[in-house]
Amino acid sequence: MSNHFDIIIVGGGMVGASLAHALKGLPLKIGIIEAHPLDHDHPSYDSRAIALSHGSYKILKQIGCWQAIAEMGSTPIETIKISDRGHIGGAVLNAVDEGVDALGYVVEAAVIGKALKLESSDNLTLFSPATVLAMTVHPERDELTITHNGSEQSLTAKLVVAADGSPSTIGQILGEKRVTRSYGQTAIISTIISRPPHQNTAYERFTDSGPLAMLPNTAPDGWPDQQYDSQRWSLVWSARDDQVDEIMALDERQFLDALELRLGRRIAPLLSASKRIAYPLRIDYLRDHIRHRVAFIGNAAHAIHPVAGQGFNLGLRDVAFLAETIANALNDGRDFGTQEHLNYYSEQRKPDYLKIIGSTDMLVQTFSNNLSPLIALRNLGLATLERLPPLRHLLAQQMMGTTGKQSQLASGIPLAGSHQ
């Protein structure tokens, strides 16, 4: 087996695997290095549910992965209700107002994992389980040393794509500086069954301890709780770190009561909650996500608070623009790994991800606070949102991932030179 690749993707999680699918129709030799065995339970595909934006749905459709998701099960979000616990003010976003069937879709991470499953082929080589030990960037190529099947191997590539999550081993090896800060909050996730049906409505509720999201989430085909199809929700409860032990220690009924109290009895009564899992939350991103022969995508470039469900959506937009950058350079017979070509990718992505990082951060800081001027400000904000349709439209478009310049894949245009 030759050890030279056009592109090596480090990390076969949601974002790295999506890039491999996006590039599969191009005449490229691709290697994927993934630390976990890809045929076993993978930590990225745990019991979390992912709210996919309308834009992500279009990208997944174009790279040939949406059909599998649709067959296994996804739940359209038709309405989003945003409110602030204990205060007046609230806003409602509707798919009908935006002229679409759904503002987005809720999909189990495990379903996304199955839809993105990678298999070795003529132009795709999987190294799994394997990790990168060392990497050197040369003008014409990158050199990597990996451990695979218990032995060391040397690989070369014209471009290394770091999709290895936060804090990114590749970034650490190359000495990239990250901006990082803890939110002092932990996300607690659980699957909740309520007596009232979800009616395809998502709730985004801000509370003094942190934001809380209830996403409508019909069970995928063959799942044990399928009898509760229309009463099933995925909860993301972001609580202050000092409250987490107490919340995690509650028995199921106490936990549901505490949740009902925070939701303001909107979806009461709540009937059951699955095992809770906690994720400490931090913001963590690179100021520059390219350098000559290296590009960072997904959480390796930017890991954000899950308040607005934007992490994977941002990562998919990275995938779409990086694939477009590579395809266009390849089609013109140019070297896609150079700084010059990667600059195009960076120029397309940076404004979007800085905007999402900024707005997510602002949302968490402003809505997790009990200072009266901030309460007044956020209620004014929600009330204004409710009264001003153009502002509501802007927010809806941002949540749908349809603001700003759209990639070719999100616009339904195949990549240049692709045979898929």
Ligand SMILES: Cc1cc2nc3c(=O)[nH]c(=O)nc-3n(C[C@H](O)[C@H](O)[C@H](O)COP(=O)(O)OP(=O)(O)OC[C@H]3O[C@@H](n4cnc5c(N)ncnc54)[C@H](O)[C@@H]3O)c2cc1C
């Ligand atoms: C509670 C919660 C809820 C969320 N909800 C949403 C949502 O509703 N919508 C949304 O869009 N996003 C959501 N997200 C964010 C989303 O889960 C992440 O953005 C996404 O999983 C990032 O994928 P990734 O592939 O970039 O990184 P990861 O999933 O971290 O994958 C990185 C991969 O790289 C591998 N790796 C790491 N180091 C190495 C190495 N040295 N060598 C080889 N391989 C390596 C790892 O094994 C892993 O497979 C949520 C996150 C959380 C925590």
